[in-house]
Amino acid sequence: MQPFLFQRAASEDEAIAALAARPDAVFVAGGTTLLDLMKLNVATPGALVDINALPLTGIDVLRDGSIRIGALVRNSDLAHHRDVQSTCAVLSQALLAGASGQLRNMATVGGNLLQRTRCYYFRDPIYACNKRTPGAGCAAMEGFNRIHAVLGVSDHCIATHPSDMAVALVALDAEVRIRGKGGERTVPITDFHLLPGETPDKESVVAPGELVTHVTIPVRRFAQRSAYVKLRDRASYEFALASAAAALDLHDGVVRDVRIALGAVATKPWRASAAEDVLRDNTLDDTTVAAAADAALRDATPRRDNAYKIELAKRAMIRALHLASTTGGEHS
Numbered sequence: 001m002q003p004f005l006f007q008r009a010a011s012e013d014e015a016i017a018a019l020a021a022r023p024d025a026v027f028v029a030g031g032t033t034l035l036d037l038m039k040l041n042v043a044t045p046g047a048l049v050d051i052n053a054l055p056l057t058g059i060d061v062l063r064d065g066s067i068r069i070g071a072l073v074r075n076s077d078l079a080h081h082r083d084v085q086s087t088c089a090v091l092s093q094a095l096l097a098g099a100s101g102q103l104r105n106m107a108t109v110g111g112n113l114l115q116r117t118r119c120y121y122f123r124d125p126i127y128a129c130n131k132r133t134p135g136a137g138c139a140a141m142e143g144f145n146r147i148h149a150v151l152g153v154s155d156h157c158i159a160t161h162p163s164d165m166a167v168a169l170v171a172l173d174a175e176v177r178i179r180g181k182g183g184e185r186t187v188p189i190t191d192f193h194l195l196p197g198e199t200p201d202k203e204s205v206v207a208p209g210e211l212v213t214h215v216t217i218p219v220r221r222f223a224q225r226s227a228y229v230k231l232r233d234r235a236s237y238e239f240a241l242a243s244a245a246a247a248l249d250l251h252d253g254v255v256r257d258v259r260i261a262l263g264a265v266a267t268k269p270w271r272a273s274a275a276e277d278v279l280r281d282n283t284l285d286d287t288t289v290a291a292a293a294d295a296a297l298r299d300a301t302p303r304r305d306n307a308y309k310i311e312l313a314k315r316a317m318i319r320a321l322h323l324a325s326t327t328g329g330e331h332s
Contacts, residue, residue, distance in 0.1 A: 005047040019209040030106040065219040071110030090226035094168035110212040119159035150300040151266035157200035167263035171245035180210035193268035222249040227323035240264035242312040246320035272296040
């Protein structure tokens, strides 16, 4: 066990100041990922700043109909919230597909966004990992890479982002509110997570000492008709091998607008813009959907053990589009 300090913050200002005073400190809320990594000696913070007392637990429907979600909202509460279920079902479905009931009761929205990869080599300090130790190399490149990414990869990292929730948020055009010593800023969810490039240790735009405070889901016509599909080795308590979130605005069978996001096949929650371009303003038929699926995976770069993910992701996307198209009602 590595020794560390523990303190509780009573306000956002106090929490941010605590991290400013100790560069080796990190925030802790549910701790469902952080505590695991500490036990594995993958994460070794010098101090934990408990932020559970901060007033960031609300789920509020704003005047314009958008939904503002506090960073400390538990995954279970968000998944079962009536307004979330009725206006953006894909988010509820994605949350309920993740982890287990016990973990969902502890895990928070902010923590879910910032969770670390499930790569075997990242989680075992005896192996080389550029995320854990920049410049060390990537053991997954030539190792057992069945669960690894085929999209958004680099020569330095092929680890997947594990979140289900974040995939749904990409399909909903969500925005993330971040606060630090320099003030507040809002970041589109598509820009929140970073591609590995040459710096895979930098996984998001959250700078040291900054705090995620809220996630906002704007009003979008396509959110009313949405679905999430998760394909995995077993039916529960398992991370995805491929997943897809789809949201559709249909009128007389024609796609007026669409959002598609893929999970477990990329180094970040993946917006499938090329697939959206194929579908938009076209009839949602089998031929068009198949062409969209091909477009979504056209730039995939498989390794020795994960080429199967290309076909798997296509099937997840096709299934999600089918489910989304059969929910809700036609919009005029």
